[in-house]
Amino acid sequence: MKRRQTGIKRELILFTMGCIICIVFILSAGSVYLSYDLNRRTLNKCLKETSELVSEKITQQLKEYSVIAESIALYQIGNAAREGNIALFLNMSSSQYGLNKIDILSKDGVSIVNGDSYNQDPAFLQAKEGTASLSDPIVKEGNVSYEYIYPYGDIVVVLEFPYSVFEEIIKDTKLGDTGITYMINRNGRKMAHEDFSLVLAGQNDIEDAKKDPGAYGEAASLERSMINGDAGFRFFRVKGEKKIGAYTPIADTNGWSVNVTAMESEFMSGVTVSMLGSLLLGIVSMILAGLAMLHIANRITKPIGQAAEAIERLSGGDLNLELSVKRSDEIGQIVQKVNEMAGKYKDIISDISRFLHEISSGNLQAESGCEYPGEFNGIRTSMEAIAFRLRETLLRIKASADEVTEGSGQVWDGAQELAKRSAEQSGAIEELQSAMTGVFQQSVKNAEYVKKASVYVTESGKKVDEGNLHMHSLNQAMEEVDLTSRKINGITKLIEDIAFQTNILALNAAVEAGRAGAAGKGFGVVADEVRNLAAKSADAAKETKGLVEQSVNAVSKGRSLAENTGRILKEIAGQAGMTEEVIRQIEVSSMDQVQVMEQINQSLLTVSEVVQSNMETARESSESSKWLAGQAQALQTEVSHFRVNEQDKQIGSDQI
Template structure:
């Protein structure tokens, strides 16, 4: 709260008034200066737009008058009979030229033939006019022509030419006279509209023919290059009369242009706006100084006036802070300022007194209520929203009295009911205890049965697994026995084949022996030639005898093996039959074990469901036991609280409706 007041104190009303006043004055000053500046610029442009064209026109007329004067002089010389007479002597013509040149102060004066070559004239006359712009214009127009400014040595000259015709209208020659550039310079120097204003004479090509700076004329500088834009040059050489503005080097310049009649020249006058804004700028600066002075005076007056308002409001603010802190007794200081602050302080004083009376009456009533006395009511005259507080508090007193009377009546009934509930709760608790004990015994028995069933189920499952393994082993043994029988049969068949082979070997041995015997007989018949063959036959016979013995021995062994194989086949068949019998018995035992396992599983599942149900019943019974205990305790507490409520409600002094 204190920090909030400190923030408010930093934003004092005097500072705000001073800030707002200064801000308003500054805004007005800025608007005033901007409007004055724009007005001055607009006024200057308006004045120059009115004055500059007429001044340009006047200067153009002066130039036209001077050029006409020059033209008239040429006409006057050209009308001389000595010049126009084609039969006149050259001395007479030259005399006329010399007299005119000395009297009118020509730079030079001469006659030129149709080809532009000098016909008569002094040494100052150029030998030919072919390089001058004047000559083709004379040939084209056959009339008076004013040439562009031409530099002859160090002198700038203005040449004027006139064709001279004979009485039959044929061209005799051209009369050309040159004047000094000062004729134009004097007219341009007389144009003094401003300190930085400039006057230009330009030809149709935009070349500068006249300017106070003669270097521009000597170099025949292009106007577009000089002013930095070709827009102005295009406007000037358009042949129109007018005025325009353009921005040049952060300044606005006005240019007035007009054609010079009788020539292909144009006069343009350029004037910077800043040359005419000096008095206006002084007025603007004076306005700024005056505004600053007014701001200073207004600030001093505003501070004094705001301080008076601040002091008046400070007393009101301090009293409001005391009121916010609960102070209703400190008197309010009334400001005698004869304005809104006096009305504000007086209204605050009345408000504090009224609130003090209201709070005193309400405090008295609330004090009685806090002591248990509800047989009271708010008296006195209340205004505004405090009337609602008065009526609301009286309504609260009536409502509380009625409620407390209902509480007294209800507490008696609750006390009686609590006694009955307490007795019933004790009986329920006793029954729940007995039920819980019985369920605990039943639960323990069920657990024991479930453990036995689980053990039987495990043993049955193990027996089933063992029978499965035995059945698998018997199936494997039966398969092996069948394979053994098949192998014995294959051996028996192979023995029979060996016997056949052995018989064949015996026959081969007998035949070999027979052949050996025949060979011996034939060898003996052969005499000496058959001795070697006899030896071979003898060896063959012995080999045949050995083969016969071996075959007989092999036959005996084979016969013994056949008898043993036949006995093995018989025994193997008997063993296979025994395995079939064992396998059948094992399958039956496996089926019996599976059925037993399924029966045990069903019993185990049923017993598990029974255990769950018993557990749920046990939980319900335990909750009932706990609830009965809590009900017993709560009923006892309710009985005690009902007694306490009866005692408390009896202490209030209530308003009884008459």
């Protein structure tokens, strides 16, 4: 309880203090920002006006030099006709206007007074193009001077003035104790500065930044903006010192610019004082607000803590509460409502206890005797609904118990009959399973025989195919023999023709030998031998022809027989292929039959298991029916103890 009270108090204080801190912070930050912004804008305006003033002074000084140069040029034009002493006039003019020297140049850059040449002078080269030019510092023996070269017609006037002219201008525009005004040319070189040594050395922040970016980097960035002809205001650092500066370009120069600077600490110290004052004021305000908030939090959280303690006791079951907080505000109303809530809870709990006691005693006609406000009325409705549902449930249980008692006997008889039939089915299934096992084994053997027959038929088909190949080769050989016999027959005929011609020639030779007489006698003998040889050749040819004809006839018959044999072997091969296909189909069907028989065997095993399960279930059902009958009798006994209506009151008392 103390923890909760402290939590509320802490939360209230933290929230309020957070709001106060935020408000003080916003006010302080706003004050600091406004002070800083006002100071910045004031500095910006002041420095810009100062830098513009310096720029205008230098521009005005150059305009005065332009007037002087024009007057010198006009005098020179007039003096050229009079042939006066121009050197004396220039010396007098230099003294009059505070100049170091005045010179007049011709258009080619040569002095008409002393013959000096300015052809290498950058300022003259710019003025030669028709624009007045201001030179960079001319350092001689520790002194610095500048040349202002002004073109006028065909002559050019050179005005050399001392460093003191710019020095007086930048000293007159010094801002504060730490203010510095300096000028740079278009390359960033110092043209005029409070520190004269920087002008003598030609110091350049842009070049120094390349060697030491940390010391001169920000200054170099500012001076690049000056070189570009920009005007503005900026905070920057030089060698770790924080400075502020406003820069403005100088008109009628070749890119010169002036920068008015000062130390940031000198002009921004007021902002620091303002920040410290605002911080101190904020701390004092927060302390005072915290004390006031602590007092208010105690007045608010103390009675709330008492109410929270009472609610905690109420949640713990302690309904004997009576808070006495004399307040007429919302907290007093909370305490009053807590007291009323405790009393109402006490009445409701008492009524619930009485109602439940009646129910536990067996009186299901009990009713609530208390008013239940608001959502609590649902409890009363639920209690009465519970009693009503219990009455209906008990009546149904009683009726169901009677029905269960009657039905349990029927279940027991059915279970006995089911067990008897299941035993008969189990025996029949075992016989069927034994027969199916024999059929299955015979089917497996048939499948193996068919597989072997398929192998034999396949091998026979291969042998028939080999016989067809051999018969085809035999047919080709018979055709070659027939062709050869025909060729031999032709050769035999040719031999007979040769023998016939030889015989004729032998006869002619014998006739001629007879005509020759004794001289041809030897030749006649030869002719007789030739005729005898021809006759023998003819006889041999006739015999050979006969043999060849017999061979041709035999070959023809063999060829015919080989063709018939090949045709028969082809028919046998075709029928063997068909037989192989039929046996393969028989083999597939046999395997399918084996699988089907195996499935049937598995199904019979499943059916046998189901029948065994049914027998076991029948036995269990028989035992359960006995147990159910006993439970129904016990249930009827228990239900008789409850009074669910007026008639049951007497019945219950009688049974008890």
